[in-house]
Amino acid sequence: MIDSSFDRRDFLKVMGWGGAAVALSGCGNTSIEDGKETVVSYVEAADYVIPGVSVYYNSTCAQCDAGCNINGRVREGRVLKLEGNAASGINRGKMCGLGQAGVQHHYNPDRVREPLLRNGDRGEAIAWDKAYALIAEKLNGVSGDEVAFLSGGVSGHLKVLLGNYLESLGSKNHFVYEAVSPAVVRAANKKAYGNEMPRFSINKAKVVLSFGADFLGSWVSPVHFSQQYAQFRKGVNGQRGVLVQVESKMTLTGANADRWLVVRPGTEGVLALGIINALGASGVALSGDAAAASQGYDKARVTSETGVSAEHLDKLVALLKERTPSLVLAGSAAEGYAHGSQNAAAINLLNQVLGNVGKTIEAPAVLPFPQMAPAKGSSLALKSLNEGLAAGKYKVLFTYGANPVFTAPGSMKFKDSMGKAAFKVAFAHYLDETALQADLVLPLDSALEDWGTQVPEYLADGAQINIQQPLMEKLHPETRGMGDVLLALIKQRQADAYKGFEDYYSYLRSALLQNKGALGGGGSDDDTFWDATLTSGIIKLAGAAGTLSASSAAGLKLPEAAAADAQFPMHLIPSVTANLRDGRHANQPWLQESPDPLTTIVWDSWVEIHPKKAAQMGIVEGDIVEVASKTGTIKAQAYLFPGIHPDAVSIPLGRGHEAMGRYAKGFGVNPFQILDAVYDQETGELAMHETRVKISKVGQRVIVVKDEGVIGGKQDGRRIALSKTTDQVKLSEEI
Amino acid sequence: MHRILRLSFFLMGLLVAAGSHAADAQKPTLTTEDSLGPQVTQPIEFPHYRHAGLRNPNDPTNSDPNKGGMEIDCQYCHTYARRSAVAGIPPLQKCIGCHQNIESVRQKPRIVELFKYWDAKKAVPWKKVHDLPDFVRFNHERHIKRFIEQQNRPTQEACGYCHGDVKEMTVARRSKPLTMGWCASCHQKEHPVTGEGGAPIGNQAYWYKFQKPAADKSGGEIKAQGPNDCWHCHK
Structure with a gap:
């Protein structure tokens, strides 16, 4: 042991000189390891293989179901980087962070290697x-x-x-x-528009009113919607689109909105009907169904039930009336209740009242091969x-x-x-x-080693079949x-x-070649068609346009608000983040490492609590809180977040694995574990947002590991990133 | 007591640092002179002199392996160097391509060894003799374009600037320091960037220092210095 009089400073001095000595003597050739490394050459090399020069293959991203077309860079037989395929109508050459992490799915050290x-x-x-x-x-x-x-x-x-x-x-x-799917919205869309997933044209809308649809982060086809959103923001005829997001917990999309309206959890439908009622009162012609459904939802009632102020409601109604076409979206926050179907139906009805169906909500292309359409x-x-x-x-x-x-x-x-x-x-x-x-x-095999075809549920730009092909040889032979x-x-x-099929490749090839004519390859010989298909990675189909059928919303009725639960007073909002979604990719360290866009927390779960509520309960950031539902309890660090309804707490999904490898196991908690068995009454889907919880302090406190704030963002007066308070800037494009 | 201990530590550190610094200062840093690397044992003792060496004029059949070479162009085997930043090692296929037709040496121990690898479809685990730190990006293609294709210099001369006289070697051995100072010793020289009459050499659109050198009124050669930005190599 070193005596205490040999203090840290002296120790560093000696170490410093020693280090300098090593550094100086290391200035020669010693860092070059001549004759130590092995250079492995090819035994046989194809003509196009040149060490140091990359080749590129098109394939399809398998990180989520959006079906983005990707282009992989391969060097010396190793896939290094994925980018979007520019010819794709879905992602148009772009890609999200989740997709980028696809290489870590492939190279993951914890893959199963043998049966x-x-x-x-x-x-x-x-x-x-x-x-x-x-x-x-x-x-x-x-x-x-x-x-x-x-x-x-x-x-x-x-x-x-x-x-x-x-x-x-x-x-x-x-x-x-x-686990996380827009199943209730699909059913509501089927009823309202005659189609489970119509095409949403955000870029054609002048106002987007989104009820908890996180279309920039994790909803349906986020890369596609992000690009539409960029066009929407640039504006049509010089008029910049206005985004209003209604939800109980702020999502990435909510953070981008011109106006973010917090509603009491579960009252999205009430607000939608309230808007319809107010539109009717301001002279918009309502159909009999719409008038009947919205009857009684006057301003006073809506304001008291949802918590949205009368002023905001008036502004919103004026905005929707003034700017057409608009687009109203029902997302996971609206559908996650026992009355999720009614919520979604009320929101879809608002689209019908505003005349958006056929303008910003369009019929999707019809896939000519229904047997290949996705099983949702x-x-x-x-x-x-x-x-x-x-x-x-x-x-x-x-x-x-x-x-x-x-x-x-x-x-x-x-x-x-x-x-x-x-x-x-x-x-x-x-x-x-x-x-x-x-x-x-x-x-x-990983998605970058396997053959396949994929058809996305959301057909953004005509019907298409995506080709998945190996970007490199298998990493593991078994x-x-x-x-x-x-x-x-x-x-x-x-x-x-x-x-007749030796392997899946030959099955795939013969199946596609059989339908060459219908796949747009009529006239070319088999090899030419096949090579062209693999080169482009996309088969674009000349499918007939589908139709939308407007249907009535007769009988739409929202249930009375549930009585407050004295034992479990808070709503639990299990949030779907853009990185981790349902947690299937939690073992990709890039996703664990990228800070959550709203809280900047990494590698761990957190409980979002409104600062007012936290103050009442004496909770500060980093306090470990216990979140208990009827089903179970979990403990996680508290994070004070103003973008949440005071009566709700939110925990992100995806973390808390007990297995799945070194990057997933043991990081964070899993809110799926404490979800109650409450189901949507019409569709039978799990009502993800219906779980009620109570929270209590455990008595421990930790430092929250995050990029934001004093610890992560200390600038030492160097003015690196300048900031203004919100009242110094004009926040909204709203009129 | 502890003070003394501390001081002795301190002085020792100083001494070591100063000593190593002095030793380092004696090394010539800006030089093109040879600096032999270690002799590396390769899995097969590849005779560069036999493949690339000059023919023996007194031996028209070229049958004595110790007295003459084949004068094979470096790029015949090291084919990647002109097409990529890295030179790579020729694929085994390349060796076999010729040697399956050269019956006369088929039973020589090294060739027997070579065919063992080929029959097992295994790569020969060659040891790397020319290594650069990972933060240096040397581009073979660009040097070959300039010296061999634009200036028509002999391949062995151009490759030899950095790799030494390989045609005299058995297995290759590093013969230049390959340090930054050594790189700069060439790159600091004035290079001709235009030929007679002011025409750019090879019609290259790039110019060192990112600007076209001022035209020489006499119509003679214009010279410029090498890359002057860190990221040319450290990217």
Whole structure:
């Protein structure tokens, strides 16, 4: 031990001189390691492979379902960087941060590298042919009704092949599950416009009124909407578009809005009907349905129920009346309640009253191959699977592209239900929570190693089929593409029908070549068409335009506001962030490391509390608070945030993994765990925002790790980033 | 007691620093003179002299491996250098392409070894002899364009500026310091950037210092200095 009189300063002095000595003597050639590094040359090199010179391949981003077309830079056989494909109508050469992190999905050190068979608590590596044989054995004597397949959203040829496999098993139990999906809005859109996902033209609108739709961050097709938003902001005929965001917890889109209106959680529909009522009162002709639905929603009632002031309501109505066309969007905040369908219907009705249908809400293109259209995920699917599992209905369970043990609401107790299936097979990239419960884990190729076709749900710019192709050789020899695995499994059942396909690539190729004419390749020979398709990465289809059918909103009635719950007084808003979404990519460190756009917090979860509420409860930033619902409790650091309703707290989704590798496990908490089993009454979807909680201080305090504020943003008087207070600037483009 | 201990530490540090500094100061930094790197043992002792060496005029069949070479152009094997920033190592395929047709040496130990790698489809684990720190970006392509394609200098001369007289070597050995000072010793010289009559050499649109040198009224050669921005190499 060093005596205390040899203090830190002296120690540093000596170290400093020692360091200088090392540095000086290191000035020669010593940093160059001649003859130590190995340079590995190619054994055989293709003509186009030049070390140091990149080649580029087009493919499709698999980080979310928006289906952005990407262009990967590959050097020395390694994919280094992804960018958007400029020819894409969806993302037009751009990409989001989530997409950029796709390389970390591919190079992730925690990928499963060989098939694993459960032996007690451990997984033992087995060979693929043994794994296939085991599946065949376990399916032997099991009827189709006893087999369930849970997947995330699938589309294209994989969906067709999966459907054929289930058919060969005689099973109709394909559950398509997405933890965070606009399922309620889809149903409401279907009712209001005759179409689940019409095209929203933000760029054609002069006012966008968004009820909690985070279209710049995480909603439906954010890269596409961001570009539309940029055009909308530049304005049509010199008139800059105005964005008004209505929500209970500020999203990235809300932070960009000209006016952000906080509403009492769940009262989005009330405000929509209130606006309709006020529009009617100001002379806008209302249909009978609209008049009936909005009857009684006068200014006084709306103001008291929603908390939006009369002044703001008047301004909003004047704005919507003055500037047409406008666009009203219903997002996840509006749909996440037991009356989510009614909320969404009221919001869609507002579009009809404003005459936006056909102007800013347009019919989407129709995909000429309906069998390839995406199977859209919902949480209803998980609910029915869970009920079946709990009742012991299913003996064999397959899971692919979903992590229900992590994302199912705690009240569902999915893990226990899953245990009742006798044999569980997980097709997985990582040992996530669901794969850990499986009996057999089959390792998949990453999205940058695999073949595939994908059709996005939101067809931004005409119908198109996206091509997914390998950007590089497999990193791990024992992983397989999902298509290849399905093909091998289906050959167990129908060997003759599929014997012509050596692998999924040949299946894909022959399937696309068969329809060459319809895919726009008529007249060219097979190889030319195929090469052109792989080069562009997109097949644009001359699909017929769909139609919108206006329908009545007869019978629309919002329920009375629920009585306050004395035991659980606060609303819990589980927020969907642009980076982490439902948490399937939480093991990509870039996503953990990029600061949340609103709070700038990294690598951890937080509980957003309104400063007034926090002051009442004596909570300051960094206090560990316990958030308790009927279902469970979690503890996380408090973050004081003025962009939230005082009666609500918000915790971001995506963190709090108990497995899934070194970058996901143990960071933050998982709010899915404490979600109550409340469902939307019409669609049966999980009402994500209906959970009521109480919060209490635990007594610990931590330093919140974030970029913002005194700790992260200290400028030492150097005037690096200058700031003004809000009253010094004109905040709004509103009139 | 502790004071003395501290002082001795302090002085020792000083001494070491000063000593190493003095040793360093003696090294010539701006020079083109040779600075031999370590002798590196390669998995196969590749005879550069036999491939690139000059023919022996007294041996028309060129059969004595110790007395004459094949005069193969460096770029025949090191084909990436003119197309990329990095020179790369020739793919094994390249060696085999010729050697599968040269029966006379097929049973020589080095060739037998070579074919072992080829049959196993394994890359030869060559050791790197010319290494630059990761923060330096040297561009082979640009140097070859300038010296060989624009100024028509012989390949071996141009490559030799940095790699030494490889045609005399067995396995390559670093023979220049490859330090920044050594790079600058060439780049500080005045380069001709226009030929006779003021025409830019090779019609290149780029000029050192990012500006076209003033025209020489006499119509003679115009010279300019090398890159003068850090990021040319440190990017």
